Amino acid sequence: VTYPGSGGQWPPNDPNQQGGQPLGGYPQQQPGYPQTGPQPAQQGGYPQTGPQPAQPGYPQTGPQPTQPYGQQPYGQDAHGQQPYGQQGGYGYPAAAQPKSRKGLITAVVAVVAIVVAGAGVTVWALNRGSAPAGADSPTAAATSLVNAIGQGDVAGLLTGLAPAERDLMSTLNSATTKELQRLEVYKANVDPNKIEGLELKTEGLQFDEGGAEKVNDHLTITKLVAGTVTLSSDASKLPLTEEFIDLAFPRGINSKPETKTIDIAKEVKKNKGKPIRIATVNVDGEWYPSLFYTIADYGLLEAKESWPKTPIAANGAATPGEAVRSLAQAALDADIERVIELLPPDEMGVVHDLGPMIVDLAKGETESTGVKITKLETETATVEGATKVLLKEFEAEKDGETVSVTKDGECYAAKVEGETNQFCADDAAQELGGKRMKPEVKKALSNLIKGMIANTGVVTTEVDGKWYVSPIRSLTDVEVTALKSLEPEDIKALLKLIK
């Protein structure tokens, strides 16, 4: 960090003034003071040996009209606002030029150094702040996952997962935590990322690098062969409110901490030498551990099947509503391939990869219903990172018969063979509860059903400009919608009902 010399200024036309104007706003000449000798504070420290137009060797006892007093803005700081231009008129000797250049160079170098240092530190900060990326190899990805677990690094664990899975989990986690806080189930100060009461630690984990199975260009199965995983749980650390604990666990929670250690080598030995498999996926040139692919891999292993060679390519729709309609029609037609095409290629990539096998398994097991959707009117709502499609009107026909369902606020009206039946939230609550049910419980159920009827929909996501139906987001949205429909007193009423 380079600052100008104390009180000094690096004037654009005379760098040698550095330090020469200690108080910046100081006058070039002090009225009343004789200026007979060299005046360091004047004219950049150059002795005034030559003719001084404004001070011809006489004591300056009064205001000097040629002094730059008039141009000296009072209150200006020690730098910068000096009327330097005025000094040019004094006519410096030509010998001053080399010194000026040296000072100017120093000043420019200092400024460049400041800019370079600032830019360097900024780039460093940006690099540190860039989203935690995947790993260079499948083994490194799996290692980073288990290291994150081993160090209890929740943030590293979440950010280290495949991007689509990470988004899914963080969305669900934050939305659920927010609602549980509102419903006074969780304490108000709970961090959505904290897994209080549960701790995982790993030690000495080893992978069989040579045994890693490369399924295709974006999927590799790594194999964990040794190390220990320790799971500790302490229910007393769960972020539940006292009131919720009293209602849900009247006898209290068993708060005794429990610890269990799993020796991977022993487990592998027990499992006839079969290692723990962790699937890793390649996204944009980087490897990430994948929960979904790991589950699917174990499913295939159990079924003694292998991964299909080619996936079913994603083929989304132009709008969220169109995606839902296409998927519903494909499901009614038992067109499994089209159903898979309409699933998001990022978060449901595993289903696309397993697609050909799923289609083969479904052959002969499913058949078209013959139902044609003739009308599907929808409305959309934005949910966390996605778009929810809500039903307005649905019409379908089969063998000349038409069925229609219309949503009207908290009611659904179904028209079959010219006969209309209406189903409303209040009616449902009455039927569910009967006459014996307490009013507060009835109110809770009514709130729940009303909220579900009004806000349940199908969640769609946009990938590369096309819309896809997300089954996992749709399911988790049902859970969040249910929580959003309730009030804190409803939770208490429902807990009393359970008791």
Place this chain on the structure above:
Amino acid sequence: VTKGSTRLATTAPAVITAVGLAAVVIGMFLPWLRSGAVLRDSFQVVGVIKSLGFLRGDLLDLLLSAWFGVIPVVTITILAYAVGLSRTSATICVVLTIFTGTISGGATVERGGGEGPLGIAGTGPTVTLIGSLVALVGAVGIFVGLRVSARTIAGGES
């Protein structure tokens, strides 16, 4: 008022500001988040929050992006002072330190007692907060120093 005291009035605040700003920048690279045994600095925390998408489209999302602008603004503050625009430099510094001080102050207050696997670490926010306060005092001192200089000019050297 002597020449020396006037010089001190303009120089000392600049030094204090520089020290404060240095502490702000250093503090930003010290631990802000404790996740298990792993400590992350403020920029890594911003990266984690952004990648997890907690603040999608939120005003806080904008503030997090602005966090990366702190160092360029510190550079501009120093440059402005270096080229003689000390009043401008002090003004930028005041705005900057209010921003960094508010965020680091909030993080310092929210810092838990070290329980749980995830929490705010103390070092980074505390150093940044102290740096912000010091730089703020320095910036105010620069304004005061400018007034002293102005009075000296107006009244003549005594």
